[in-house]
Amino acid sequence: MISPSSIPTGAVPFKLKQPLRLMTGGGSIELKYGVKMKVIRFPELSPTRAFTDEVIAIVNKHTGTHDVILGRDFLGAAGIVPNPATSLIQWDDLNCPWLPHDHFHGHNWTSAVRTAMEALAADPYLEYDSFSVQKGSKEILSSKYDQVSTRDAAQQQTHLPQRQRDQLADVLQHFTTLFSGKLGCYPHHKVHLELSENAKPFRCREYPIPHAHREVFKEELERLVKIGVLSRTTASKFLSPTFIVPKKDGRVRWVSDFRKLNSMITRKVYNLPRIQDILKRRSHYRYFTKLDISMQYYTFELDEASKDLCTIATPFGNFRYNRLPMGIKQSPDVAQQIMEDVLRDCPEVEVYIDDIGVFSNTWEEHLASLRKVLKILQDNNFTVNPLKCEWAVQETDWLGYWLTPTGIKPWKKKIDALLALQRPQSVTELRSFIGAVTFYRDMFPRRSHLLSPLTAQVGKRKLNWNDECEKSFKEIKSLLAKEAFLRYPDHNKPFHIYTDASDRQLGSVILQEGKPVAFFSRKLNSAQRNYTTGEKELLSIVETLKEYRTMLFGCRELHVYTDHKNLTFHNLQTQRVLRWRLFLEEYGPIFHYIKGNENTAADAFSRLTFSERQSDHPHGFKGPPEKPSDVLHPSFTEDTSDSPVEGYYSMVTDDPDLCDCFVHLPDQQDVPFQLDYKTIAEAQSRDAALQAEAQSQPMRIQKKLLAPGTEVFCHAQTIGGPWKIYLPTSLLRDTVRWYHLALGHCGISRLADTLRMHFHHPRLQQTCENEVSTCDPCQRLKNVGRGHGETASREASLLPWQDVAVDLIGPWTISVGNKKHTFSALTIIDMVTNLVEVIRIENKSAAHVAMHFENHWLSKYPRPLNVIHDQGGEFIGDDFQHRLRVHGINSKPITAKNPQANSVCERMHQAIGNTLRVLTTLQPPRGHSTAKQLVDTAIADTVYATRCTYSSVLKTTPGGLAFGRDMILNIPLITDLQQLQKRRQALIDQRLIAANTKRFSYDYAIGDKVLKLVYNPGKLEPRAKGPYSITRVHANGTLSIQLAPGVIERINMRRVKPYHE
Template sequence: MPKAKQSSAALEKASSMFRKSSNTGAHDIILGRDVLTAARIVPNPATKLIHWDELTCPWQPNDYFMKSNWTSHVHTAMEMLAAEIEFDSFSSQMGSKEILSSKYDQVDTTEAAQQQTHLPQRQRNDLADVLKHFTLLFSGKLGCYPHYKVHLELDENAKPFRCREYPVPYAHRKVFKEELERLVDIGVLSRAAASKYLSPTFIVPKKDGRVRWVSDFRKLNSMITRKVYNLPRIQDILKRRSHYKYFTKLDISMQYYTFELDEASKELCTIATPFGNFRYNRLPMGIKQSPDVAQQIMEDLLRDCPEVEVYIDDIGIFSNSWQEHIASLHKILKILQDSNFTVNPLKCEWAVQETDWLGYWLTPTGIKPWKKKINALLALQRPKSVSELRSFIGAVTFYRDMFPRRSHLLAPLTAQVGKRQLDWTDECEKSFRAIKALLAKEAFLRYPDHNKPFHIYTDASDRQLGSVILQEGKPVAFFSRKLNSAQRNYTTGEKELLSIVETLKEYRTMLLGCRELHVYTDHKNLTFNNLQTQRVLRWRLFLEEYGPIFHYIKGNDNSAADAFSRLSFSERQSTQSNSHGFQGLPEKPSDVLHPSVTITEDISDFSVEADFVVEGYYSMVTDDPDLLDCFVHLPAQQDVPFLMDYQTIAEAQARDAALTAEARSQPLKIQKKLLAPNTEVFCHAQVIGGPWKIYLPSSLLQDTVRWYHLALGHCGISRLADTLRMHFYHPQLQQTCEIEVRKCDPCQRLKNVGRGHGETASREVSLLPWQDVAVDLIGPWTISIGNKNLTFSALTIIDMVTNLVEVVRIDNKTAAHVAMHFENSWLSKYPRPLNVIHDQGGEFIGEDFQHRLRIHGIHSRPITAKNPQANSVCERMHQAIGNTLRVLSTLEPPRGHTSAKQLVDTAIADAVYAARCIYNSALKTTPGGIAFGRDMILNIPLVTDLQLLQKRRQTLIDQRLIEANTKRFSYDYAIGDKVLKLVYKPGKLEPRAIGPFEVIRVHQNGTLSIQLSTGVIERINVRRVKPYHD
């Protein structure tokens, strides 16, 4: 059967059920015209019919779903439709891929022991002697834990649900049935009768091509009440396990399947297959309660074994001698075998000294940071464009509370943001490397705590994935990976979801079983439970084991992950040894500190919780060229522009003659206080007996104010002065703060503009109609017809006295075309105007349009660029036409190019007619009544007093001018002043102003002429500039 007919047949079945059904809302889904066209669905508003291939369905009234019996059948109908579509998707993606039967064989323990080449032969033999006693444990056969049955608790408002089985491609039915029978034979599944709870199941290939059984428990997970069981913390393990000699990490095979469910929970875990219903007897994978259950059972089982640490299915055994380790292995393996667990010795690590554990690299002397957490950051290349630079600065700003002096370090980079082309200087390179080093150091040394929430910010671009993992607002790990050629063809939603999946795979030992996992994405569809492909379904089911909570975040707010998905990465080159030594890293200590010691030297000056081994840290940094290249650029603490200490203040006070004289004349208000050993500092009290504050000497005043301003993130005058006044006093403190902030170049260019400077000029209202007309272009409007987008624009012409409007659709924006329509639509119908007001668009200042004005003796009156307030009458008319066009295009969507043109012409005609007929509060009548002397609807004569109208409008304009100027600072610009030009509609991370530029002329109508560059002068309204202070 052709695919179109299959889809049509599916729609017919669904449609027949919809005609018998109901919903609590008017619309279950709204399809756009692009989807309808692609699916060949043609709605006909005239006949109230919907045509899809050979099918025809009638439109239903708005309250159809409310009144019909729709609810009880809708899910069944949609599942039937989804099943057919899912079959096509499954077959196309998986049908050609062979899936092998699963294989769990017994492992030769002697061979496994001999593979431990890190051990001497004698110890390998000892290990083999231990392992051979536990053939049942290593048999590969599934056992059943005898001491506890798992109970899954549902929420109070949980309701039964039923999902249809997923279709199985014909090529996979044999393997599917074999795996189903195998799971029944080993006791994981058993055949079930009808059930109130049904979840679907399918199979996918593992990396080795063998079958993986996957059950879709998303619906059940949404109803389960999770009972959290805390996971171990790496800090606590370090304190208990310092200076061990041998470490074994056991991996429990099929751990969840070892735990039996109670009867009530077996009912909940019933699955639907093409071969009937089956229910789980054992704890399934994909249930969000599973990690907590596993952790609790394993800890209870091994509670009396002090040498053991447990993390879900990983068991760590620590010993201080070989004999002790062999004895512990024998004891632990016996406990596991007696409890019917299964272990694969080839997946275990036997008697090692170093390995990864809970997100860190474990060593006998403590832990080493996990280098892969910062690999993405180490490989980050410098920005190559201003947009990439904004992305990097946005990511750094996201961590603004993480390290001090952010503004100092960013200063060379923020200075580049306002430029059109990136001018990468040595200072920019130094700043970029220093910030990378600080971010890497913070994540490199930070512990993940599984008992606190993790927050993952993910993003994807057309070429790579990126994410950042945070805890308590601090980065724990970074991730980035380039997409392969096949993945680059994924949809946007699939790329965004892949970024989440790859992050969880990369940091599984860090994130699995954590208390809460919050995932933030700027792709809103991922927060909904909609599945388009089998690939997306598999990924969503993989995520279920982690129990993530999805949050939508706007793209502009996702700056943390944006940089790692868009900035370039490369294979880093090893750097040569640095002759200048390390900056920001102390020399290697002679003695190894205990792992639990908290470092407070230079290495932790940037708010890093550093319970780590200094010896291991230094060996990693000095032995790894990537780390060395990164951390050598850590900013040294002595490079702070102003380093405050009491000794420096006291010495500067002693050199300040004015302060010393004032202290002698006011001994009760200015006294020396002992603020540090052997250091007395002059302090000032505003009133006798009041609180004391350090009296800043004049020589330190400006440096102190500047240091605080930069360190506090370029705060404003009030906040800067108030912060300083908490601890310092100087009679010129407020004035110095004002000067510092007003002259700060980044503040002037990058901060949002508050009240404007300079009052706008008054405007005189014309008395006679037809003398002044305003012209402007509206559009383009985009109308989608099938896969094509049609754009339309129009010319707007308005008389400034009567507000009479003419609008005509135009085919292009050339000056000649616009001039022709201006002459045909206005000059041939109405009295010749004296002046034409227009903006500085090329269609109006072009020679063809200007030539047409000169022919008719009309003066050109251009307004300043990007100043829509100057032509507000046209702007309001544009809004009215846009509103009308949206309504018409929604009610009667066009079918082709001709109907789209007719739609635009109709919208224009309706808007023009409405504008002529609607009462105008300023005119106290209608524009058509003034222009034609008659009412537009009733044909009643109207008489207008033009002088009274002029007076009323002039009063109104003057009142609005006064109101506008009260929101602006009174400021007189002069020739030679420097001004900043405000950016028109800047982006979130773009500068708010560019410049400075010199004023070369001041005009009387509220405009200035500024020198943009040699030979380039722009006339600009005072609304779009502000004074620059240097």
């Protein structure tokens, strides 16, 4: 939103087609006008980067003290992330401090929106859909925990004969306490929550409760106090908020926000059982009962110390939990450990957190097992709802698999999204599909071969789908589906979920150890399409966890990757988002930001077209297929390692969707290329050019017996020289690529030399160069050699005091005893006389630097016309820029991370560092004050020495040129400024020629792809990011590149290198 007073001159607001009504804490605001904005810059972050897409700003006279307020959607599109944790606003690799709301008061600048965002983060009910509670809020009903009739529950098991239903009822009626619906308390252990060493007390204010829900909230609070879950308390060092939400049936769900507490709890991981081990033990059962423990966590009592940690704030006072609450990250481990201990003497039972499975081979054994298990649960004060249990069934879903008496079958819904995937309808959709396949590049061999019919279509304007494309598409789908279909999830290993959302559907992929475990896609309904981008992205995560709860709940680690950076922070915007966040807290996810162009796997499932598939069978089967089973690919009859699953083959042939998918599995090799003599000999026999060359040069190309019964053409460079295998052209590229990967992405010379030891081909060197130069990991991860493109020339200045360069030096660290003290300084240099001022500074804020610049330069020397500086926040910050504007000085920022452009300051920094190093060695400081004096002495000595030292370029000293007198003898000096300019220009040209001789001659063009070099990377960090497209080439040695849709940055040629595809 933009205030009317901030609309640029010449911009004409237009009337919106429909007025926008905004509900806020101050009431309703109707907005009727907008204005188009384009090429938006944020000087506090970078004067050389801009958001170029056209946006419509809503004209709002109610923006308060702010000229412009940027919304979450715009910030997300531009990639700008306000980070409350670090008090920084981040834009890719740039950042600036988060300033107080009144920082720009009186400066005629757009202020940061901190107060508005803090209000949103603190109050989840600030959104309009939370204020209209009288009209639009959903009614929440009181909770209902009544005793259930066990006989009614038994009679509902219609899959059993009447006699067995009666017998089951007789068993259940002996456990009235267990089925009473009343909360019990486990008597043998109290739960202790351990805090980390750096944990600090915290207090959160209570969440406001809508008036329509206040009575239900109070009733549920009183109920929890009555049954012993909560008890009233007074002040506490730890205080978390609480609110209520409706369940699916409209009943109340009590939710406490323990995210702050969870960040301080040390989780003691208790290993969950491996699913494959459970399924191996329980094959060929006949009866299976799945018991569901009601209010399981509330059954476990907390010790006194932990009760104080779990204190909550409500509008009706403070209360503390006496029982283990939901949402504590330690809860699944506690539940698994206690349930295993309780049922350790029941070999017929498997326990997985709150799911208890009872397996038996006969009806009599099953009834006996049920009596035993139910008695143990009742003796330990657990509660079971018989209507939520499954009694004596033969088939059901459990732990992500479908149980049958004849074997365990994979969960078909894991690949339903993949089976429903329709072929791409446009080149854009095709690119999305290829990006998803490339994401799994290490999963199957010959990927480029299988994709070749599809990649051939990418460069075309219109998609020309043919039989080869259809075959390639189905083969790749089959490969991905088979991998996920047959793979067992292991809850003791990390899960990785990649999620994405488009305007019409959600998509995600679940991986483990780099291999797909499940796919998910679902269309958005009409209401969800109106959600913000952030809400859609978060909904994609929530729906994935709901769909695969039995697979993911309680796992050791859960990593979630999203291309919406705001989701990696904990700021809240709406009650809906808060509710989802707390749902996610049960899983303890670790959020990671991934760039949109790297999130290719989930992107495909959120954007491609899917067929509508409905399944009547609870597991998704549709009956016998129309195709005969013998058409299924033979790999499905092979044994899978560490797998108890039986009947994969029959399961696939019994389902037409699966059969249709897996019949298209391609034949594969285990490795991209097999270096055996038989393969080489067969390829040589098909190489016409080799055969012709062998006939024309029989002395140099001959067949040699290299293996029993196998003769291979070999080549000798000279007659009588060593023989080397003549590589056929069909194997050349695969062989070079195999060696390149096997040798750890070695360089061109090593790769070619290694291959020449045993192989010959006329184009071997050229193929090695092409392979290495187009290898994506090599281009991004390896150290950069010679630069590409000649740097531009510049003209030397003639007039002193016209151009001044400023920079910061330091920090220097000086050790005094066991303490370390850091110091920094501001350097100011006149670009013609080389006169320098160096001032020690207390901090790097723009205001502090601006003050010293004015006090130590502007008040002493002629006012400069231009100030040259880097893009550090201390110089592009408003306080420094405001000081320049007041004095009529032009700001000349150099391109980001390009210190060569301010080389005069850089050389001065080296000189001061050398002097300081000598002084601290000869005169070690004894305290902070002496260390400060030592720095001041080193600065003064260096400045004086610099002013008095003869310069070969100036033909005099900087002090003599600036003041017209010798700095030591007080002798008048006269300097010819025009001759000085010529000498300086000659030196500039000489250095330019020397620099360009170390660079490759290269002409960048619009549309070329480049990699952006990472400035000062760590030892194991990538050396470049990208690729990015060039949008403009400038005459001064800079390029404009597109970092993201709508985001353009101007960058020096030294900071990029060409990207080869």
